[in-house]
Amino acid sequence: MTDESRKRLTEYLGECWHEWEDRSAITDFRPHRCAKCGFETTQVFMRRTFTTPDDFFALTRRIQERGEWIQFEEYAFVKWNGHEDHFFIPWLLDPARFAELVAQWLEEKL
Numbered sequence: 001m002t003d004e005s006r007k008r009l010t011e012y013l014g015e016c017w018h019e020w021e022d023r024s025a026i027t028d029f030r031p032h033r034c035a036k037c038g039f040e041t042t043q044v045f046m047r048r049t050f051t052t053p054d055d056f057f058a059l060t061r062r063i064q065e066r067g068e069w070i071q072f073e074e075y076a077f078v079k080w081n082g083h084e085d086h087f088f089i090p091w092l093l094d095p096a097r098f099a100e101l102v103a104q105w106l107e108e109k110l
Contacts, residue, residue: 001050001096005103009050012106013062018047050099059102075105 007017018034033040048055063072076092079101092098 001100001103005100005107006047006050008106009055009059009099009103010048012102013048013058015048050103051096053095056093056095056098059099063102071109072102072105075108076101079104 010017016034016037016039018039019036020032021035031040031042050059063069080092092101
C-alpha cells in the first residue's frame with residue numbers, strides 16, 4: 001500500500017496525517033511538531049500501517065458511522081466478482097487486504 005493510500009485512509013478516519021516540521025527530529029528523539037495540527041512529541045511517532053486488527057476495526061466502524069457500508073459492500077462484491085464465493089469472507093477479513101480495498105473504494109469514490 002502506498003503512502004498516498006495510507007494518508008487517504010488516515011484522513012477518512014478523521015485523523016491527521018502528520019507532516020513533521022523538522023524531519024531530522026523524527027530519528028534522533030528531539031521534539032518534533034506536526035505542521036498541520038500542531039501535535040508535538042519527543043517519541044518516534046509512527047503512522048498507521050493499516051495491517052493490524054485495530055486498523056481493520058477502525059475502518060469498519062468509520063464506514064458504518066458515515067452510513068456508507070452498503071455502498072462499500074456493493075463495491076467489494078463487484079471487485080470480488082469471479083472469485084470463489086466461499087473464500088470471500090476470510091479474504092476480506094485480512095486487515096491489510098481490507099484496508100487496500102477501502103483505499104481503492106475511496107479513490108474511486110472521489
